[in-house]
Amino acid sequence: xxxxxxxxxxxxxxxxxxxxxxxxxxxxxxxxxxxxxxxxxxxxxxxxxxxxxxxxxxxxxxxxxxxxxxxxxxxxxxxxxxxxxxxxxxxxxxxxxxxxxxxxxxx
Amino acid sequence: xxxxxxxxxxxxxxxxxxxxxxxxxxxxxxxxxxxxxxxxxxxxxxxxxxxxxxxxxxxxxxxxxxxxxxxxxxxxxxxxxxxxxxxxxxxxxxxxxxxxxxxxxxxxxxxx
Numbered sequence: 587x588x589x590x591x592x593x594x595x596x597x598x599x600x601x602x603x604x605x606x607x608x609x610x611x612x613x614x615x616x617x618x619x620x621x622x623x624x625x626x627x628x629x630x631x632x633x634x635x636x637x638x639x640x641x642x643x644x645x646x647x648x649x650x651x652x653x654x655x656x657x658x659x660x661x662x663x664x665x666x667x668x669x670x671x672x673x674x675x676x677x678x679x680x681x682x683x684x685x686x687x688x689x690x691x692x693x
Numbered sequence: 694x695x696x697x698x699x700x701x702x703x704x705x706x707x708x709x710x711x712x713x714x715x716x717x718x719x720x721x722x723x724x725x726x727x728x729x730x731x732x733x734x735x736x737x738x739x740x741x742x743x744x745x746x747x748x749x750x751x752x753x754x755x756x757x758x759x760x761x762x763x764x765x766x767x768x769x770x771x772x773x774x775x776x777x778x779x780x781x782x783x784x785x786x787x788x789x790x791x792x793x794x795x796x797x798x799x800x801x802x803x804x805x
Contacts, residue, residue: 600786620792622737629786629795630737641793673737675792680750684737 588632588676589611590619592685599664607688609674610633612678618678621659624687629681633672634659658672664690694718695793696787700782701799708777714770714787714796720730725790728772730783737784741772755781777803 588613588681599605600653609619617637632641634650647662661668669692672687708757714726728740741761742750760773770787784798789790 617697622792624737629797630792631795632791632793635791635793675737677791681752682739682742684739687736 587681588615588679588683590674590676590683590685591671592674592688595686596689596691598691600693601666602663603659604662605664605690607651607658607661607672607690609659609685611657611676611678613656615676615678617653618676619650619657620672620675620677620691621648621651622675623668623670626671650666661690666692694789696789696794697797698785698787698795698799701785701797703802704787706778708737709747710774710777710801712772712774712785712799712801714772714788715749716768716770716789719789726761726763726770727788727790727792728759728761729771729786729788729795730781730796730801731786732779732780732783734753735783740785754798779803785804 591610592610610626619637621634623633624630633648638650649660651658671689673687695717697715704710712783725744727742730740731740743761758776762771782803784800786798788795
């Protein structure tokens with residue numbers, strides 16, 4: 587199974603800062619990585635697909651990059667509504683696997 | 694697109710439960726579907742997948758105990774949970790093939 591390692595586990599930032607969240611795969615997965623946001627007591631929401639492809643309705647401050655084993659979700663100028671947990675997930679092979687998540691919290 | 698899970702509840706260890714996911718707003722028969730679960734306070738855990746042609750794949754933790762199925766005439770996805778264990782306690786979500794749409798989830802609690 588492909589293991590996804592997210593870092594950091596928790597990121598404390600001030601609104602207006604820009605941040606980068608990391609996801610590393612245990613083997614090369616091309617660009618088959620997707621990013622999700624999960625707010626408390628809600629189901630996950632797809633933010634970015636295939637490493638860098640935008641999703642309709644998602645604010646442009648969210649962007650993704652990377653290929654192979656190293657991937658990054660960037661948030662340009664974090665807003666109050668962005669404080670939540672972010673997960674990466676791979677679709678390179680079955681079983682699908684998720685990272686353990688990065689919690690973005692207010693400093 | 695709307696996905697709505699149902700069938701969760703409190704069940705004793707070793708017992709069974711059947712979850713449903715009602716789909717609308719898209720051609721259900723054309724899409725593979727997933728079940729994903731999330732234990733209280735934990736991360737996301739992929740459970741099972743069924744293709745549009747009803748091929749199935751399971752996570753090792755549930756293989757042999759859970760069965761995913763679908764009824765295209767009813768636009769409904771199912772997950773049969775047998776031999777339940779306390780570690781199966783979680784919110785169970787259904788999601789469309791590319792995880793672009795998720796249901797709100799249904800809670801399963803396994804406890805005596």
